[in-house]
Each structure stands twice: as structure tokens, then as C-alpha cells.
Amino acid sequence: MDPSVDSIVMEMKGIKGVIDSKVICERRAQVTVSAEAYHSVVETLQKKGFAHIAAMTCIDSGENLELLLQIGRRAIVTVKVILPAQTPSIDSVSDILPPASFHEREIHDLFGVEFRNCPDSSRLMLPEEWPKGTFPLRKSFQPETPAPLRGP
Amino acid sequence: MGVQRWAMGRSPWVLHFNTGSCNGCDIEVVATLTPRYDIERFGIFLKGSPRHADVLMVTGPITRQVKDRLIRVYEQMAEPKFVVAVGSCCISGGVFSNCGKGACYNVYAGLDSLLPVDAYVPGCPPKPEAIIDGITKLVKKIKEEK
Amino acid sequence: MSSSYERIFNLPLGPQHPALKEPVLLDLKVEGEHVVDVALDVSYNHRGMEKAAEYRTYVQDLYLIERICGICNIAHTLSFCQCVEGLHGKEIPERAKYLRVIAEELERIQSHLLWLGVAAHEIGFDTFFMYIWLDREISLDLMEEFAGNRITTSYNAIGGVKRDMTPEVANKMKKGMDKLEERVKFYKKVVLSERTVMKRTMGIGILRRDAAIQLNAVGPTLRASGVDMDARADDPYAAHSLVPFKVVTDDGCDAFSRIIVRLDETLESINMIRYCIEKLPPGPLLQRLPRRVPAGDFLTRVEAPRGELVHFLRADGSDKPYRYKVKTPTFSNLAPLREMLRSKGKYVVNVADVPVILASIDPCFSCTSRNEVVKSS
Numbered sequence: 172m173d174p175s176v177d178s179i180v181m182e183m184k185g186i187k188g189v190i191d192s193k194v195i196c197e198r199r200a201q202v203t204v205s206a207e208a209y210h211s212v213v214e215t216l217q218k219k220g221f222a223h224i225a226a227m228t229c230i231d232s233g234e235n236l237e238l239l240l241q242i243g244r245r246a247i248v249t250v251k252v253i254l255p256a257q258t259p260s261i262d263s264v265s266d267i268l269p270p271a272s273f274h275e276r277e278i279h280d281l282f283g284v285e286f287r288n289c290p291d292s293s294r295l296m297l298p299e300e301w302p303k304g305t306f307p308l309r310k311s312f313q314p315e316t317p318a319p320l321r322g323p
Numbered sequence: 324m325g326v327q328r329w330a331m332g333r334s335p336w337v338l339h340f341n342t343g344s345c346n347g348c349d350i351e352v353v354a355t356l357t358p359r360y361d362i363e364r365f366g367i368f369l370k371g372s373p374r375h376a377d378v379l380m381v382t383g384p385i386t387r388q389v390k391d392r393l394i395r396v397y398e399q400m401a402e403p404k405f406v407v408a409v410g411s412c413c414i415s416g417g418v419f420s421n422c423g424k425g426a427c428y429n430v431y432a433g434l435d436s437l438l439p440v441d442a443y444v445p446g447c448p449p450k451p452e453a454i455i456d457g458i459t460k461l462v463k464k465i466k467e468e469k
Numbered sequence: 470m471s472s473s474y475e476r477i478f479n480l481p482l483g484p485q486h487p488a489l490k491e492p493v494l495l496d497l498k499v500e501g502e503h504v505v506d507v508a509l510d511v512s513y514n515h516r517g518m519e520k521a522a523e524y525r526t527y528v529q530d531l532y533l534i535e536r537i538c539g540i541c542n543i544a545h546t547l548s549f550c551q552c553v554e555g556l557h558g559k560e561i562p563e564r565a566k567y568l569r570v571i572a573e574e575l576e577r578i579q580s581h582l583l584w585l586g587v588a589a590h591e592i593g594f595d596t597f598f599m600y601i602w603l604d605r606e607i608s609l610d611l612m613e614e615f616a617g618n619r620i621t622t623s624y625n626a627i628g629g630v631k632r633d634m635t636p637e638v639a640n641k642m643k644k645g646m647d648k649l650e651e652r653v654k655f656y657k658k659v660v661l662s663e664r665t666v667m668k669r670t671m672g673i674g675i676l677r678r679d680a681a682i683q684l685n686a687v688g689p690t691l692r693a694s695g696v697d698m699d700a701r702a703d704d705p706y707a708a709h710s711l712v713p714f715k716v717v718t719d720d721g722c723d724a725f726s727r728i729i730v731r732l733d734e735t736l737e738s739i740n741m742i743r744y745c746i747e748k749l750p751p752g753p754l755l756q757r758l759p760r761r762v763p764a765g766d767f768l769t770r771v772e773a774p775r776g777e778l779v780h781f782l783r784a785d786g787s788d789k790p791y792r793y794k795v796k797t798p799t800f801s802n803l804a805p806l807r808e809m810l811r812s813k814g815k816y817v818v819n820v821a822d823v824p825v826i827l828a829s830i831d832p833c834f835s836c837t838s839r840n841e842v843v844k845s846s
Contacts, residue, residue, distance in 0.1 A: 314524075316431070319436030
């Protein structure tokens with residue numbers, strides 16, 4: 172059984188590197204942390220029983236990229252980190268939560284976030300012919316239908 | 324060619340290739356095999372190898388990654404060969420096509436931008452009856468062509 | 470692993486392969502007959518849907534999201550609608566909640582029977598496959614009567630559901646459930662007594678309880694390792710907090726337990742549908758909601774037939790999503806799948822068992838590579 176979100180939010184408030192910690196609604200909480208503290212905060216949460224990755228989401232909000240790690244079984248805590256869009260890089264959490272490596276590879280493909288110490292950063296989602304350095308889910312990318320090989 | 328075509332009209336063997344489909348069409352293609360629909364009563368047989376197949380049945384929108392494999396599978400098939408596009412996505416890209424709303428960057432605009440297509444089975448997903456109808460119409464076309 | 474073979478070969482399986490209905494590449498590293506490692510390539514289904522969703526309005530997205538996966542389309546549209554309704558902060562009518570549960574459980578029955586047939590095909594028991602798919606047509610006919618289409622139903626709408634359940638359909642549904650229950654019980658008897666099934670699935674694809682938790686397995690794959698995690702119970706949505714059901718688990722940890730778990734779940738679903746038809750409250754079907762969605766984040770979880778499905782929506786106040794993210798059950802099950810396919814100590818994986826193990830997680834790669842690329846499954 173996961174601990175309740177209220178107690179976890181209160182506990183998180185005291186930790187170094189935690190910028191904000193709040194309950195969003197029933198069974199959902201959000202903890203905003205600095206990039207340096209991300210790894211240790213995830214480790215603290217994992218020890219408290221938040222070991223199931225529900226999802227890992229990246230959002231392009233213009234100048235920054237937001238990385239959201241959503242963990243928990245019954246209650247879900249979102250760990251939010253803000254990264255600069257130009258050189259996004261952060262510590263991998265796959266040493267604490269092994270399946271994170273798949274989620275990190277996906278985000279590496281689609282947003283170009285560099286995960287330090289990720290055991291495998293090969294392509295997972297994009298085709299092998301896809302140009303390097305083009306990240307389709309960034310807002311600056313304009314999707315286009317590939318050119319046909321033959322006429323109708 | 325004449326004897327080949329005559330033989331083809333009796334019992335075409337079909338190779339099913341999923342090019343990135345949502346599985347809706349795939350399960351309907353598999354459903355045509357099962358007792359309610361039983362496509363084998365027309366002599367149509369689903370095969371696993373491109374070298375044994377006469378008809379390539381493609382389901383799903385064609386993604387960039389699968390494009391080269393699709394063309395390779397098509398080239399491995401022996402002549403004469405025919406292609407059936409099953410489902411809206413395969414015919415035109417379906418919901419994944421542009422329509423002025425921003426395209427899916429990874430999806431081609433339909434199978435006939437890559438391969439010559441002989442029959443189209445529309446629907447999302449088409450019913451098993453429609454798939455059987457599509458193939459039997461193709462067989463009829465093969466028989467009638469001199 | 471000690472072996473007389475010295476060389477390790479790469480054995481690619483897919484993307485076009487008789488045993489796989491979906492394009493996926495399993496790059497197996499084999500030492501003789503034993504699989505020692507596997508690399509998965511799921512990029513063949515990547516269509517770029519998460520990007521495309523940002524360019525369409527919410528109503529248009531409903532139809533796009535539905536096509537992430539043809540088999541679990543109701544679970545996907547349900548998640549999407551819940552995200553939008555959640556940001557509006559509106560409750561949907563009680564009757565719609567019950568109808569959503571009926572649709573969802575009917576889809577689960579259909580999907581589990583489909584899977585059982587495919588699993589029977591993979592173990593080389595084609596007679597069983599044909600029998601199951603014949604009975605699966607009962608559930609598809611009911612789906613057509615109830616929701617309007619066999620597979621892709623467009624049943625859920627933002628704010629409720631689209632079609633009502635008439636008394637005639639309810640009667641047919643009850644009769645169909647009786648028939649299905651009888652057949653599923655028969656299949657369970659067959660599975661428990663048929664040597665062909667047991668020989669090919671017992672002790673195959675082992676995933677221990679601690680490994681399943683550590684690797685974040687979800688759905689029947691996790692429950693067959695003895696963990697009672699189910700989003701319907703942990704994080705109730707629609708009418709699930711009102712409809713009683715049992716979370717089915719099994720301690721076998723192998724492919725055989727996964728069959729048993731799915732069969733028992735099918736029986737649970739049949740009972741849930743009966744309960745919902747009995748208790749279906751009167752009232753409207755649809756709560757109309759504005760086209761523009763208030764800004765905010767919303768995360769929702771739904772128990773799809775294959776496991777926990779997570780949808781995340783960020784809205785910016787316009788009529789189009791700012792970011793839409795889908796995490797599908799098969800994506801979570803990739804790490805456990807890799808674990809199952811690795812020989813370790815006494816546990817050996819033969820090449821011949823690979824399709825059975827792959828089938829045992831009920832993969833849906835169209836879901837997984839949605840993007841994205843489900844099944845998704």
C-alpha cells in the first residue's frame with residue numbers, strides 16, 4: 172500500500188532541491204524539483220514505495236522542456252523538472268527504477284533530452300533513416316507527409 | 324502467362340503484411356479464416372512466406388520504418404503478383420493523413436504512393452465479409468484478364 | 470550459462486513473420502537452441518500520433534486516439550474523454566458511467582478471447598483457436614448491437630456515451646452472457662486438462678513476483694505473478710467504485726497462469742456486465758461540454774485488457790491539446806518481456822518457445838509505437 176499523498180507532500184517539502192510540493196486532487200500530487208536534486212528525490216520516493224512508473228512525459232513549453240516522471244501504484248506523484256531546451260540533460264534514474272531506460276530512450280528520441288548514465292540510448296521509436304538532431308515532438312518541428320515514391 | 328493466370332484464378336495464396344496498423348484490420352483479416360467466415364472455402368489460403376504468395380494483402384498506414392521492408396517483401400514475391408489494400412489507412416492514410424490539420428510525420432499518403440495496387444477494400448476496419456468480397460473480386464478480375 | 474556452444478548467433482525474428490501479426494523485430498541472441506538475450510525494435514508502428522493530436526481539435530482527436538489500437542479502442546477513448554472531462558471538472562451522467570463499464574468489459578471479453586485464440590495458435594493447437602474465435606463472434610455481435618460496430622465503435626463521447634441500451638439489447642446481452650459463460654467455463658476445463666496446452670505453457674516465460682514488481686509489469690502479466698494490482702480497484706473510474714468485482718491473481722508466474730488469469734477475468738467481466746444491466750440507472754446519456762478546454766494538466770489511468778493504460782493531457786485553454794501523452798500497457802511490459810526471454814541458470818528459453826512467451830504478455834505493438842505508435846493493444 173502506498174502512503175497517502177498528503178503525508179508524502181509534507182515530507183517532500185523539507186528536502187533540499189524541492190522547489191514546490193502540492194496535492195493536485197485525490198490520489199495525485201506534484202513535486203517540482205531542480206535538475207540536480209531529481210535523482211535523489213526519485214530515490215527517496217522509491218524507498219517510500221513509489222516504485223511503479225506510470226509514465227514519463229516530456230513537454231516542450233517554448234524556452235524550456237518539462238520532464239514529468241509519474242510514479243506510484245495507487246496514488247501517483249509527478250516529479251517535475253524544468254530543463255533548458257537548448258542543452259537538456261539530466262541524470263538517468265534507470266539505476267533506481269530499471270524500466271525507466273525504455274521511457275528515457277523514447278524521450279531521447281522524440282525530444283532530444285540527454286540522459287546521463289542511461290545504459291542504452293539507442294533508437295527506440297524513430298525510423299533508422301530519421302535525421303539526427305531532429306526531434307519530432309518539439310514545437311518547432313513541422314510535420315509533413317513523406318514524399319511518395321511513385322505517381323498515382 | 325496464360326496458364327499461370329488460369330491457375331491463379333483457382334486458388335490464390337495470400338500473404339498478410341501489417342505495415343503499422345492499429346490491429347483493427349488485422350484481427351478482421353484473421354477473422355476471415357475462422358469458422359463464421361471461412362475464407363478457405365474459396366480456395367484462398369493465408370500463407371506466411373512471401374515466396375509462396377500470389378497476393379500481398381496490406382493493412383495499416385505505411386510508416387517510414389516499414390517502407391523498405393514492404394518493398395522488399397513485394398520484390399520477393401514471384402510473378403504474377405497482386406496487391407490488395409485493406410482499410411482506409413492503407414488506401415489513403417485515413418485519419419493519419421494530412422487533411423489540412425497537420426500530418427503524421429511518419430506515415431505515407433497511402434499504399435499506391437509506393438506499390439501498384441490492384442484492389443482496395445475500404446472501411447475502418449472493413450468487415451470480414453468486405454475483405455472476402457475484395458479478394459474474390461480480384462480473383463474474378465484475374466480470370467477475366469486475357 | 471554453461472554450454473557446449475561457443476558462438477552466439479543473432480537470429481532476427483520479424484518484422485514480417487508467420488507467428489507475428491504485427492511488425493516487430495526481435496533480435497535474438499542465441500547460443501545453440503537457447504536464447505541468451507534479446508533486443509526489441511518496436512519502431513515499425515511509429516505513426517506520430519502524439520504530434521498529430523496537437524494539430525486537431527478535441528472532437529477530431531477522439532477519432533484519432535481511437536485508432537491507436539483497434540482492439541482496445543474503448544479503453545483509449547475512455548481515457549481521452551476522462552482527461553477532457555477531468556479538466557472541465559464535470560461529472561458525467563450516472564447512466565453513462567454504467568454504460569461505459571459495460572462497453573469496457575465487453576471489449577475485455579472480446580480481447581481476452583482473441584488472445585486465447587492467438588495463444589492456442591502459437592502453441593500449435595489450431596482446433597482450439599477456431600473454436601474460440603467462433604465464440605468470440607458472440608461478443609462481437611453483441612458489440613455491434615450495443616455500440617454500432619464490431620471493432621472500432623466510437624462509443625465514448627466527450628461528456629458521456631453515444632448510444633443508449635434498449636431493453637431488447639439488454640435481453641440479448643443477458644442471453645449472450647449466459648452462452649459466453651458456459652463456453653468460457655468449458656475452455657477453462659480444456660486448458661486445465663489438455664496436455665498440449667500444459668506442455669507448451671507450464672514453466673515457460675517465468676517472471677517471478679519480485680522481478681515483476683521491480684520491472685513494472687502491468688495487467689494480467691503482473692497478476693499472473695501474484696500481485697493484485699488493477700487500476701479498476703486502485704484508482705476507480707467510471708462506475709467501477711460501485712460495481713463489485715474480484716481482482717484475479719495467480720501464483721504460477723508462467724505462461725500457463727497468464728491463460729488462467731485471463732480466463733478468470735473474462736468470467737469476472739461477464740458478471741460485471743450482468744450487474745451493470747441489472748442496476749442501470751435511468752437518466753441522460755450525455756453532458757454537453759464546451760469545445761474549449763480549461764488550461765491544466767490531467768493524468769488518468771484505465772485498466773485496458775492488456776493492463777494499465779495511462780493518458781496525460783496538457784491543455785492551454787484552446788480547442789486543441791497542447792500535449793497529449795499515451796503510455797500503453799505493452800510499453801510497460803517490454804522490460805519484463807526481455808527478462809522472460811533471457812536464459813538464466815536453470816531457466817532456459819528455447820527458440821521454439823519465443824512465440825509463446827511473446828504471445829503470453831498479449832503484446833499490442835500498435836499501441837506501443839503509437840506516438841506515437843498500441844495494442845495494443
